Amino acid sequence: MSTMKMSPLLLLLAVVLYCPVCRSVIVTSNKPKVEVHEHTDAVLTCEFRTEKDQNPRIEWKKKGKGVAFVYFNGTFTKTYAKRAKMEGATLTIHSVTQKDSGEYRCEVTASQDHVSLAEASITLNVLVPPHVPSCDVPNSVFVGSGLELLCKDKLSIPPATYRWYKDNRALVATADTAYSIDPNKGTLKLKSVSKMDGGMYRCESSNSVGAPKSCVAQQLKVLDYPLNMTILIAGAAGVAALLLFCCICVCICRRRGCCKKSKKTKSSKAYNPPPPPPPPVRNFRHYKQTHSFVI
Numbered sequence: 001m002s003t004m005k006m007s008p009l010l011l012l013l014a015v016v017l018y019c020p021v022c023r024s025v026i027v028t029s030n031k032p033k034v035e036v037h038e039h040t041d042a043v044l045t046c047e048f049r050t051e052k053d054q055n056p057r058i059e060w061k062k063k064g065k066g067v068a069f070v071y072f073n074g075t076f077t078k079t080y081a082k083r084a085k086m087e088g089a090t091l092t093i094h095s096v097t098q099k100d101s102g103e104y105r106c107e108v109t110a111s112q113d114h115v116s117l118a119e120a121s122i123t124l125n126v127l128v129p130p131h132v133p134s135c136d137v138p139n140s141v142f143v144g145s146g147l148e149l150l151c152k153d154k155l156s157i158p159p160a161t162y163r164w165y166k167d168n169r170a171l172v173a174t175a176d177t178a179y180s181i182d183p184n185k186g187t188l189k190l191k192s193v194s195k196m197d198g199g200m201y202r203c204e205s206s207n208s209v210g211a212p213k214s215c216v217a218q219q220l221k222v223l224d225y226p227l228n229m230t231i232l233i234a235g236a237a238g239v240a241a242l243l244l245f246c247c248i249c250v251c252i253c254r255r256r257g258c259c260k261k262s263k264k265t266k267s268s269k270a271y272n273p274p275p276p277p278p279p280p281v282r283n284f285r286h287y288k289q290t291h292s293f294v295i
């Protein structure tokens with residue numbers, strides 16, 4: 001029994017006729033991840049193909065805490081009205097900022113196709129060059145105390161890395177140095193400050209987008225403890241030692257029984273009742289004899 005062989009053209013035609021997916025709208029993007037510098041134009045590519053519908057509906061949405069419309073019913077929403085344009089289904093946003101970063105969705109609805117809705121997602125990442133960092137350097141510090149200098153640039157994308165300078169010389173932390181540096185957090189830590197640590201300090205932030213930015217150098221003075229402060233510390237130490245000595249003496253005395261309290265003895269005086277009250281005074285009227293009696 002011979003089998004009928006189907007030609008490739010007939011096979012393709014059968015797939016088109018009997019495959020519902022092949023008769024649905026298709027949406028694609030040749031660049032699903034877009035990275036642009038701040039204040040430049042971002043082009044979010046969206047291409048589609050329909051089977052029957054020649055006038056499909058195109059919508060753009062942005063995902064954040066919720067889903068917000070960018071392009072709906074043939075017009076841009078208020079946020080994008082004066083700084084965006086459409087070419088086919090491709091969206092162009094002019095002069096982007098950090099707020100424009102996020103995930104966008106291109107949706108095409110072809111009501112005449114078997115499957116009428118399709119979409120493509122494009123992620124926009126707006127790159128921001130370094131900004132002038134904020135540097136926290138105290139005016140003065142005492143010898144021997146610990147110290148932490150802080151540097152932060154909250155605006156740069158990708159996040160900045162940091163470098164510290166003292167008297168315009170870059171500080172490089174090693175196992176032998178008396179300080180440590182965290183280039184990601186921007187901290188410079190000194191465990192015990194010495195006179196040699198005084199000078200002009202500044203911090204520099206940098207990333208892969210733009211030129212590094214530095215804060216204004218600030219003077220750090222290392223001071224000796226004043227005499228009255230030394231006396232105060234010595235006095236406080238002496239008082240603490242005296243209190244500790246007194247506590248030890250009290251504990252030893254209690255253990256030896258020297259601090260036991262004597263019991264109070266009851267009074268042995270006899271009880272004397274109070275004297276009785278005096279009799280009440282009676283009021284007698286004066287009686288005058290007017291007659292004599294003879295017995």
